[in-house]
Amino acid sequence: MLLLRADTNGGQRRTGYEDLADLVASVEALGEEDGWSGDLTFRISLVIDELVQNVVDYAYNDTPGDVEVAVTSREETVVIEIVDDGIPFDPLTDAAPPDLTSPIESRPIGGLGVHFTKTLMDDVEYRRESDQNRLKIVTRKRPSE
Amino acid sequence: MAISAERADGTVIAKADGRIDSSNSREFHSELEAVVTDSDAALVLDFEDLAYISSAGMRVILLTAKSLQKSGMKFVLCSMNDSIREVFKISGFDKIIDIHNSQVEALAAVGA
Structure with missing residues (x-):
């Protein structure tokens, strides 16, 4: 399992890793160890990138805060868990669907990050618990037939 | 990420490599704006060496498409890997921006 503790500070991201690039490099290393396809590694990196950036941009209203990312590789699936203590935000229902x-x-700019997550992953669950936003995202390692 | 550009007969061919994400999307935008001039007729953006793009990079692609359309310049993309192509598809960008399999096809499409 890979765990990131990041704290956000007024849009500046300070993390247990140097930055998100370091986290992504660790995700890639985990994928290589575990024999993920290039596309699986791409999709998982993208989803973490988008959702952590959302927390940095919106969860803490410019005050410092934490975001935790855990990536667990199971036999047939990869599970990504993202937890923050910021304002309640359920990306599944609170994010406007993109045009x-x-x-x-006339194409509006933005709104794609959550859409990528819903489209590229097999299952996304949101819970608000103990004043935390908790996202659990599951993707199968191989596309379903 | 770095952009290299060459120009032939009013067509700019720009190649971006590496990764485009929220950490460098502003730089990507300003470099892309810097390679085209008002007298150019077309921009071919070649993603052969691009490994990754996030929504921050897609934002720049859409902004560029809007601005080039306004100035009457052609804008096409080419040579993207399958994962990036999927991102363009699920964004609905493949319906509004021409994407070609190779630089040769892209150049033919802009009439270069």
């Missing part, structure tokens, strides 16, 4: 169809000139 995927408007033409270039």
Whole structure:
């Protein structure tokens, strides 16, 4: 299991790792050890990147706070858990769905990070518990038939 | 991430390598803006050497597409890996931006 404790400070990210790049490098190392495909490593890195960045940007209203990331490789799945003590935010219901169809000139910017998570992972669960936002994300190592 | 660019007959071919995420997307944006001039007719953005892009990078792609469309410049992408291609697909960007399998096809598409 890989564990990150990060603390956010007014949009500046300070982590147990030097930065998110270090966390991603550790996720890649875990994937290599565990024989993940390049695409699986890409999807997991992307989802962690997007969700940790969301916490940094929105959870703490410019005050320092923590975000914990745990990545567990199981036999057939990879489980990602992301926990923060910030304001209640359920990305499954509180994030506006992105506009995927408007033409270039009217296509709004943003809103893709949560959409990536929902689309690229097999299961996403949110719980608000002990004043914490707790996200549990599961993806199968191999695409389902 | 670094961008290298070459220009032939008003078409700029820019290659981005490495990773584009929230830590360097601003730099990616400013470098991309710096490689095109008003007299250029087309921008081909070649992702052959790009390993990774997050929503922060996709934001820059959309901003660039909007701004080039306004100035009447063609904008096409090419040579992206399968994972990046999937990200473009689920973003719905493949419906609004031309994506080609190779630089040769991309250049043909902009008439270069």
